[in-house]
Amino acid sequence: xxxTPALQRxxxxxxxxxxxxxxLIVLGxxxxxxxxxxxxxxxSIAVEVGGSQLLPLVFRPKVGELLVNTMLLVAxxxxxxxxxxIGAAWLVERTDLPGRRLWAVLLAAPLAIPAFVSSYGWxxxxxxxxxxxxxxxxxxxxxxxxxxxPAAAAIRGLDPALxxxxxxxxxxxxxxxxxxxxxxxxxxxxxxGLIVALHLLAEYGAFAMxxxxxxxxxxxVQYQATFAGPAAGALGxxxxxxxxxxxxxxxxxxxxARYARVGSGAPRSATLVRMKLWNLPVLLxxxxxxxxxxxxxxxxxARWLGTGDTWAQAELGSAVVQTALLVSAGALLTILIAxxxxxxxxxxxxRLTKAIEGATYVTSSLPGIIVALALVTLTIRLIPSLYQTPxxxxxxxxxxxxxxxxxxLRAGIAQAPVGLEEAARALGRSPIQAxxxxxxxxLVPSIAAGAALVALGAANELTATLLLAPNGTRTxxxxxxxxxSSLHYADAAPYAVLLIALSVPAVAIMFLxxxxxxxx
Amino acid sequence: MALILEAVSKSLGGTxxxxxxxxxxxxxxxxxIVGSSGSxxxxxxxxxxxxxHPDSGQISxxxxxxxAHSERMxxxxxxxGYVAQDGALFPHLTVRQNIAFGLHDRSAKxxxxxxxxxxxxxxxxxxxxxxxxxxxxxxQRVALARALAPSPKVILLDEPFSALDTNLRAQxxxxxxxxxxxxxxxxxxxxxxxDEALTFGHQVGVLERGRLVQAGSPEEVYDHPVDAETAEFLxxxxxxxxxxxxxxxxxxxxxxxxRHDESGGRAxxxxxxxxxxxxxxxxxxxxxxxxxxxxxxxxxxxxxxxxAGRPAPVELSVLIPRHRAHEFRPGMTATIExxxxxxxxxx
Numbered sequence: 001x002x003x004t005p006a007l008q009r010x011x012x013x014x015x016x017x018x019x020x021x022x023x024l025i026v027l028g029x030x031x032x033x034x035x036x037x038x039x040x041x042x043x044s045i046a047v048e049v050g051g052s053q054l055l056p057l058v059f060r061p062k063v064g065e066l067l068v069n070t071m072l073l074v075a076x077x078x079x080x081x082x083x084x085x086i087g088a089a090w091l092v093e094r095t096d097l098p099g100r101r102l103w104a105v106l107l108a109a110p111l112a113i114p115a116f117v118s119s120y121g122w123x124x125x126x127x128x129x130x131x132x133x134x135x136x137x138x139x140x141x142x143x144x145x146x147x148x149x150p151a152a153a154a155i156r157g158l159d160p161a162l163x164x165x166x167x168x169x170x171x172x173x174x175x176x177x178x179x180x181x182x183x184x185x186x187x188x189x190x191x192x193g194l195i196v197a198l199h200l201l202a203e204y205g206a207f208a209m210x211x212x213x214x215x216x217x218x219x220x221v222q223y224q225a226t227f228a229g230p231a232a233g234a235l236g237x238x239x240x241x242x243x244x245x246x247x248x249x250x251x252x253x254x255x256x257a258r259y260a261r262v263g264s265g266a267p268r269s270a271t272l273v274r275m276k277l278w279n280l281p282v283l284l285x286x287x288x289x290x291x292x293x294x295x296x297x298x299x300x301x302a303r304w305l306g307t308g309d310t311w312a313q314a315e316l317g318s319a320v321v322q323t324a325l326l327v328s329a330g331a332l333l334t335i336l337i338a339x340x341x342x343x344x345x346x347x348x349x350x351r352l353t354k355a356i357e358g359a360t361y362v363t364s365s366l367p368g369i370i371v372a373l374a375l376v377t378l379t380i381r382l383i384p385s386l387y388q389t390p391x392x393x394x395x396x397x398x399x400x401x402x403x404x405x406x407x408x409l410r411a412g413i414a415q416a417p418v419g420l421e422e423a424a425r426a427l428g429r430s431p432i433q434a435x436x437x438x439x440x441x442x443l444v445p446s447i448a449a450g451a452a453l454v455a456l457g458a459a460n461e462l463t464a465t466l467l468l469a470p471n472g473t474r475t476x477x478x479x480x481x482x483x484x485s486s487l488h489y490a491d492a493a494p495y496a497v498l499l500i501a502l503s504v505p506a507v508a509i510m511f512l513x514x515x516x517x518x519x520x
Numbered sequence: 521m522a523l524i525l526e527a528v529s530k531s532l533g534g535t536x537x538x539x540x541x542x543x544x545x546x547x548x549x550x551x552x553i554v555g556s557s558g559s560x561x562x563x564x565x566x567x568x569x570x571x572x573h574p575d576s577g578q579i580s581x582x583x584x585x586x587x588a589h590s591e592r593m594x595x596x597x598x599x600x601g602y603v604a605q606d607g608a609l610f611p612h613l614t615v616r617q618n619i620a621f622g623l624h625d626r627s628a629k630x631x632x633x634x635x636x637x638x639x640x641x642x643x644x645x646x647x648x649x650x651x652x653x654x655x656x657x658x659x660q661r662v663a664l665a666r667a668l669a670p671s672p673k674v675i676l677l678d679e680p681f682s683a684l685d686t687n688l689r690a691q692x693x694x695x696x697x698x699x700x701x702x703x704x705x706x707x708x709x710x711x712x713x714x715d716e717a718l719t720f721g722h723q724v725g726v727l728e729r730g731r732l733v734q735a736g737s738p739e740e741v742y743d744h745p746v747d748a749e750t751a752e753f754l755x756x757x758x759x760x761x762x763x764x765x766x767x768x769x770x771x772x773x774x775x776x777x778x779r780h781d782e783s784g785g786r787a788x789x790x791x792x793x794x795x796x797x798x799x800x801x802x803x804x805x806x807x808x809x810x811x812x813x814x815x816x817x818x819x820x821x822x823x824x825x826x827x828a829g830r831p832a833p834v835e836l837s838v839l840i841p842r843h844r845a846h847e848f849r850p851g852m853t854a855t856i857e858x859x860x861x862x863x864x865x866x867x
Contacts, residue, residue, distance in 0.1 A: 415611065417608075419604050419606070419608040420608050420610060422569070422571050422595070422602065422604070422608070423602065423604060423608040423610075423663075423666075424610075424621065425570070425571070425594075425595040425596045426569055426595060426596075426600060426601055426602035426667070426676075427596075427601070427621050427622030427666065427667070427670060428596045428597075428599075428622050428624075428670060429596050429621075429622075430594070430596050431594075431596075433596075434596075437621075438610055438612075441612045442610075442611060442612050
């Protein structure tokens with residue numbers, strides 16, 4: 001033995017991860033560059049406009065007011081969303097609340113009502129809703145499900161043995177929740193809080209409807225007044241900086257925290273906390289929550305629908321057709337661009353793939369209005385023929401919604417490991433046949449889910465569509481917006497119905513995906 | 521005619537994984553390759569299957585070259601079946617569709633499916649199910665049936681039983697051996713489990729850090745390992761220092777007959793004894809030893825023995841059938857004999 005040099009050990013995984021082809025790497029790099037366009041735009045404002053001009057644009061009373069408004073909104077609405085979302089998740093997952101399976105679905109349902117439709121529902125029912133209070137209320141009812149879904153998934157994934165150990169060490173139900181459950185939910189809480197805060201920063205319609213000024217609404221007003229001038233750009237840069245600060249805060253708070261189940265054996269199902277006398281007040285609370293989040297907007301829409309022949313509008317049909325065309329093309333393009341990224345990140349994980357994913361993540365965290373401003377500026381300066389064309393709108397949809405496609409596609413590709421293709425080859429199939437007969441069929445459902453999520457998100461998209469679409473474009477969202485913002489509430493109602501109906505399948509897919517993740 | 525590997529070497533990412541592997545697997549026989557994790561077992565199978573290609577050396581099957589220099593037959597033309605550790609069943613296909621995946625002849629399909637199900641002992645009621653509706657043992661049977669269905673010349677098994685629990689493992693292994701015998705197919709199994717290797721194959725190869733250090737019949741490699749490391753890897757081995765004296769070696773256990781000498785003529789030598797070679801009795805024959813403790817463990821009883829040795833006493837543990845347990849009491853003096861001779865290694 002001493003004569004033969006010992007060969008080094010190599011793990012199985014290393015043997016499997018072959019280098020991706022050059023074409024795939026180049027494609028991945030190009031996609032990363034495209035996704036970085038909005039970030040580049042924000043940086044270029046700072047460089048181009050220059051400090052001397054930028055500072056007075058940023059540091060003026062109006063901006064200070066916007067900053068206070070926006071920060072207050074984020075600071076108040078985010079914790080409220082977290083409290084409502086996590087509380088609802090715990091009730092559904094860990095208590096013997098009557099009908100908790102039904103509640104699990106119902107509590108996710110408000111996600112199907114776009115925030116600006118919800119805002120319209122409230123404002124057209126109670127016209128006095130306005131200011132910070134109104135904004136917080138509408139935000140909490142519209143966005144708590146963004147916390148509820150991941151929190152429920154995380155709670156389902158907790159090992160009940162930890163909670164049982166805590167109980168045997170003398171903790172009460174409440175103490176177990178605070179000392180054992182909550183700390184383990186840290187990642188879900190941080191992630192959910194980030195998503196809510198980013199939505200708050202990005203939302204235009206819901207807050208414009210109640211005349212509550214945030215950075216996004218101000219950028220929109222500025223754009224309508226002065227186009228993509230330095231003023232809109234400066235506001236946009238501050239808005240984008242806020243988003244980046246949030247991203248960094250969340251990433252640093254998350255740190256290296258990992259909460260994995262230690263030990264072997266399958267986790268048992270949890271013992272449910274008995275609600276006893278609490279059942280009635282809790283049920284009443286949940287009914288009130290659902291009534292406010294879904295009931296009021298739906299009732300408003302129904303009321304306006306009943307006020308006349310609202311379905312007879314001439315533009316309705318063309319809005320449906322144009323939305324369908326725009327949205328399905330956007331979904332197709334997004335899937336086509338997301339597919340190589342997802343493939344690289346699952347099959348050939350490397351620093352490059354991490355960078356590409358990071359780029360898509362940062363860009364999609366920016367408000368749609370920043371993406372839109374970036375594309376307006378880029379097309380006008382470099383390729384004027386693309387300005388206000390459907391292609392630019394589609395590109396905006398790709399940049400905004402690519403993470404939705406990535407999540408689905410990555411899960412799908414992970415379900416089709418290389419081993420399956422190898423098994424097919426050992427059974428006499430050529431590499432191409434193996435891919436077509438094994439990997440592609442396994443991928444189809446996740447491609448469909450990803451495409452649906454993108455399409456439905458795009459159908460609700462307002463700001464980028466308003467800025468980028470060719471003149472005369474009518475989508476459901478823009479038509480709803482022009483009717484409701486000019487106080488033609490009845491005319492807006494049919495569009496609201498269609499927008500909600502379109503969102504239902506997307507919410508169903510998100511609900512099912514959050515269940516699946518937890519099962520693993 | 522056989523599967524032949526000649527001087528096969530392979531590096532992955534600049535790190536050598538397999539070095540100078542030569543192996544001959546006779547047609548219709550079973551060979552088990554045993555090695556610890558990272559020894560290059562899976563890579564060896566992947567080279568034979570054609571998923572990876574050797575850097576040097578060649579692989580041939582029945583006189584036909586599978587891989588040599590730039591000549592590479594693609595995996596799907598080799599007619600070599602492969603069963604992965606996790607079965608690698610196609611999740612989107614039923615059991616029937618999985619098994620039929622490698623079959624082309626439509627007319628004979630049903631018969632063939634029925635035949636391989638029969639071979640692996642798979643209930644035909646399972647055919648309509650999806651892989652996630654099967655137990656681990658059933659999944660492995662389906663994976664084997666799928667690999668057997670196109671009648672490959674060779675089947676490669678990559679730790680196919682390691683995901684199963686102990687009881688199921690032995691049972692599934694028996695079923696697989698039976699099916700392989702029934703199909704009369706050349707088989708290579710890789711495993712990290714010595715007992716599995718020794719019971720599975722007509723031939724056992726020992727892979728250590730990318731090198732095939734020994735290949736032979738199970739009895740041969742167990743009784744006559746090439747070095748002390750291999751001896752320990754293949755099963756419990758007791759080593760005692762000895763002084764060599766012609767055909768005999770003297771030790772604290774008395775004079776031992778030398779069966780094989782792998783010491784290379786070194787001055788300091790140790791003898792390897794398998795526990796089953798030790799015979800303890802209350803009678804007068806053999807070397808006297810002190811009984812330390814007697815403890816029952818199910819059907820067998822473990823007796824701890826202390827032998828007076830020169831630098832320090834040597835402790836031995838011997839398993840005896842329970843009906844003999846009454847012969848021994850802690851503190852008494854018993855005698856020990858080493859049967860069948862020993863193998864010598866450098867100390």
